[in-house]
Amino acid sequence: xxxxxxxxxxxxxxxxxxxxxxxxxxxxxxxxxxxxxxxxxxxxxxxxxxxxxxxxxxxxxxxxxxxxxxxxxxxxxxxxxxxxxxxxxxxxxxxxxxxxxxxxxxxxxxxxxxxxxxxxxxxxxxxxxxxxxxxxxxxxxxxxxxxxxxxxxxxxxxxxxxxxxxxxxxxxxxxxxxxxxxxxxxxxxxxxxxxxxxxxxxxxxxxxxxxxxxxxxxxxxxxxxxxxxxxxxxxxxxxxxxxxxxxxxxxxxxxxxxxxxxxxxxxxxxxxxxxxxxxxxxxxxxxxxxxxxxxxxxxxxxxxxxxxxxxxxxxxxxxxxxxxxxxxxxxxxxx
Numbered sequence: 430x431x432x433x434x435x436x437x438x439x440x441x442x443x444x445x446x447x448x449x450x451x452x453x454x455x456x457x458x459x460x461x462x463x464x465x466x467x468x469x470x471x472x473x474x475x476x477x478x479x480x481x482x483x484x485x486x487x488x489x490x491x492x493x494x495x496x497x498x499x500x501x502x503x504x505x506x507x508x509x510x511x512x513x514x515x516x517x518x519x520x521x522x523x524x525x526x527x528x529x530x531x532x533x534x535x536x537x538x539x540x541x542x543x544x545x546x547x548x549x550x551x552x553x554x555x556x557x558x559x560x561x562x563x564x565x566x567x568x569x570x571x572x573x574x575x576x577x578x579x580x581x582x583x584x585x586x587x588x589x590x591x592x593x594x595x596x597x598x599x600x601x602x603x604x605x606x607x608x609x610x611x612x613x614x615x616x617x618x619x620x621x622x623x624x625x626x627x628x629x630x631x632x633x634x635x636x637x638x639x640x641x642x643x644x645x646x647x648x649x650x651x652x653x654x655x656x657x658x659x660x661x662x663x664x665x666x667x668x669x670x671x672x673x674x675x676x677x678x679x680x681x682x683x684x685x686x687x688x689x690x691x692x693x694x695x696x697x698x699x700x701x702x703x704x705x706x707x708x709x710x711x712x713x714x715x716x717x718x719x720x721x722x723x724x725x726x727x728x729x730x731x732x733x734x735x736x737x738x739x740x741x742x743x744x745x746x747x748x749x750x751x752x753x754x755x756x757x758x759x760x761x762x763x764x
Contacts, residue, residue, distance in 0.1 A: 431473075431476070431477075431480075431493075431495055431504060432470065432473040432474070432476075432477055433477075433492070434449065434477065434481075434491045434492070437470060437473070437474060437477060439604065440469075440470055440600050440601075440604055441469065441470055441474070441597050441598065443596075443598075444463070444474065444595045444596065444597050444598075445474075447593075447595055448461075448474065448478060448595065449491060451593075452478075452481055452482070452490075452491070453490065457482070457573055458573070458592070458593040459565070459568040459572060459573060459574065460565050460568070460573070460574040460575075460576065460591055460592040460593065461478075461573070461574070461575050461576065461592060461593050461594075461595060462550070462576045462577075462578065462581070462584070462588075462589060462592035462593070462594045462595070463475065463575060463576070463577050463578075463595050463597060464577075464578050464579070464581040464594060464595070464596055464597065465579070465596055465597030465598060465599070466579055466597075466599050466627055467579050467627070467628050467631075468600075468626065468627045468628025468629060468630065468631060469597035469598065469599060469600065469627060470597060471577045471597050472546070472548060472577060474597075475544075475546040475575040475577065476503060476504070476546075477493070478544070478573075478575065479503050479508070479511045479544045479546075480493035480495075480499070480500050480503050480504075481493055482542055482544070482573075483499045483500075483503065483508070483510070483511070483542065483544075484497060484499055484500050485497035485498070485499050485500075510542065510543045510544065511543075511544050511545070511546075512529060512532060512533075512543075512544070512545040512546070513545070513546050513548065514526070514529060514545065514546070514547045514548065515548045515549065516548075516549050516552045519552065520552050520553065520554050520557070521547065521549065521550070521552050521553040521554065521557050522554055522556075522557055523554060523556035523557045523560050525557065526553070526557045526560040526561050526564065527560060529545055529564075530560070530564055533545070533564075533569055533572055534569070541571045542571045542572075542573070543569070543571060543572045543573070544572075544573045544574075544575065545572075545573075545574055545575070546574075546575040546576075546577060547561070547574070547575070547576045547577065548577045549577065549578065549579075550576035550577060550578045550584060550588075551578045551579070551580040551581070551583035551584050552583075558584075558585050558588060561588065562585065562587055562588055562591070565588065565591040565592070566591065574592070576588070576592060581594070599627045600627050602620075602623050602624070602704075605623040605627065605629065605632070606619045606620055606623045606704075608629055609622060609623060609629070609632055609633075609636075612629075612633060614632070614633070614636050616708065617707075617708050617709050618636055620704050620705070620706050620708070621645075621686075621689060621706045621707070622635055622636060624685075624689060624706055625682070625685060640673075640679075641682075643673060644673060644674070644679070644682065644683055644686060645686055647665075647669045647670060647673055647674075647683075648683055648686040648687050648690065649690070649707070649710070650665055650669060651665045651666070651669070651670060651687065651754075652687065652690050655754065655757050655758050656717070658758065659754065659755055659758040659759075662754040662757075662758055663751065663754060666750055666751065666754060670683070670750060671747060671750075674746075677740060677746070680740055680746050680749075680750075681737060681740055681741075684733055684736055684737050684740070685737075687733055688730060688733045688734070689706040689707065690707065690714075691726055691729050691730045691733070692706060692730070693705045693706055693707050693710070693714050694714055694717060694718045694721065694726050695718075695723060695726040695727065695730070697711075697714055697715050697718040698718040698719075698721070698723055698726060699723065729756075729757050732753060732756040732757060733753065733757075736749055736750075736752075736753045
């Protein structure tokens, strides 16, 4: 679904203001660098800019009609004056930038303005980046470049210096939750998905992912085992955890889900429990929270965060989880 300026302003007020001002004052930069985390609307914004500049029936200066041939072709990626460059495999190669330059050396096919968007600009090879740099140093009249990245530190400083950098912030959780609810995600899932990812598409995919649904069940099963004894928790690891959480990314996600259990417990403990991540378990969590001190809960959360750090430092996953279970079970006061 096409994004409007009103929608962009809700989630990215500063970025939208900068872009709208440049359009309104007819001071379009020859190059923009949209940087920020995945799923913050950077690519949507690039299409919105293109449609605003090329729409044949623009409404109120900032409302592309979505019906004219230009809007439709930009939406489906077939407009001759709007080009999208994405990694070919793992990188953006020199030939891709050369082909882009050749296209833009021609006069505009249908309009005086040409736009190109480079997605994952940080994945350009050295040769591709150098070719782009020359292109940015001598821009064709009426040409606008939009570079998109999640890793601005990986882009050549000389390229950054030739672009107007606009930062896209992560979505406020309540906005993301509302969007997910509008799209049919259940309230019991919406808050936990919004805590895991800032990307709406990824959240929707996780919502329909059987692996993820099972992961939540197994994390809660491990938590229940931790309440009983270290031996019970070790059995849960051997019987369920290691067979389900195999890849490093899966283990990391499992640790996040486990962390959310203790976040809910501490929220209940201190009375800030408006948006629990496991709302369906409020009853049992309330009883558990009464038996654990705030200090104990924060220590357990710290242990999980430390396990995530060790995981990313390539510690053996099985040893890591066994050590974590012993730390989480130790100091519990469940009776």
